[in-house]
Amino acid sequence: MTAPEAGGPLQGIRILDLTAVVMGPYATQTLGDLGADVIKVEPPSGDNLRAVGPMRHPGMGAMAMHLNRNKRSVVLDLKRSQGREACLRLAKDCDALIYNTRPQAMARLGLDYAAVAAVNPKIVYLGTFGYGEEGPYAGKPAYDDLIQGAAGVASLFAQQSGGEPRYAPVTLADRAVGLQAAIALLAAVLHAQRTGRGQSVEVPMFEALAQFVMGDHLGGHSFEPPIGPTGYARLLAPHRKPYATADGYLSVLIYNDKHWQAFFDLIGRPELRDSPMFGNHTARAAHIGEVYAFVAEVMVTRTSDQWMAALEAADIPVARLHSTESLLDDPHLRAVGFFPEFDHPSEGRIRTPAPVGRYGATPAAIRRPTPRIGEHSVELLREAGYGAEEIERLLADGVTLQPARNPSEGSP
Incomplete structure (x- = not known):
């Protein structure tokens, strides 16, 4: 693995990361990819x-x-x-501290905002957890599945298909809210740098994912009194799914009028082109179920390769349907180096998704x-001002630890 000489755009920002599992680590890895110095605090386990696994x-x-590089x-x-x-x-020299346990747990540890701000008034203290502290759900446990259900994601699958509610088979809540947390942290750090004042910030999962969902689906309830039901009909149409072809x-x-006119010619x-159902965007939206069903009937008449050639020639948006396996061989992802491989010091040859985005002067890497x-552990405690004897005592008492011999080095 070769890192570019230039640091990322967040070079010089130091973040104390007290998060675990997916949501928080995804937020901090995103910041680390952009050059922040992320210090991941872990329990002995x-x-x-x-x-x-694997x-x-x-x-x-x-x-x-895939969640903890650049830390x-x-x-x-x-x-x-x-x-x-x-x-x-450690917090004394950090721009931000981020955690994703419940605030009550941080208070029991003696690491609430007041305690941290007492040693670093400029610090951004960001908690990303289940529910906002001002509502009746405050303090309830929350995980990705629970929040997908609570925010309406699981019921959307049932509403679209007429089947049972389902969770999206990705950690949708964790990753969507993790990105919100990363944005919030950067905004607060920017404010602290301008004003010299830190602050406490909360990014609750339930509210963040509800915003994510209802931005699409508030529908007629966007108005008071409501002028129609909730839900975006195009997204909920039963045939809004990959189309079956002949093979x-x-x-x-x-999508737009130009696409439809080209499709009808094709x-x-x-x-x-001028039918009441297909003539313009408003008409199609009003009959979206029938529109998608019509396309589904047509698509089965040709093979995937035939459709790819015809649709691309007509400049109609089309993409091959990938699986997680075939995505590894996608020619575009290969060309942009999306799955870099490198030798990990202990784990050997590994492959990982690349950081997202291109920066001309300060590359993510x-x-x-x-x-x-x-x-x-030893390196960071030394940076925090601990002497060799103090570090040895912390190691001996099990307050900290350092890993044994690198597994790739074998037995001595």
């Missing part, structure tokens, strides 16, 4: 997601590998006073591989 060595599960790992037992003290000493499936979106039905549990 490590982030729970480290135990989720993996070559304990504590280095695949999902954790340094320090182990601190925050339930002990020495661990709390070390955490506060497979394709993703096709015939299938030999030019008379439909994988500058650090995912660390082992506590890989940088």
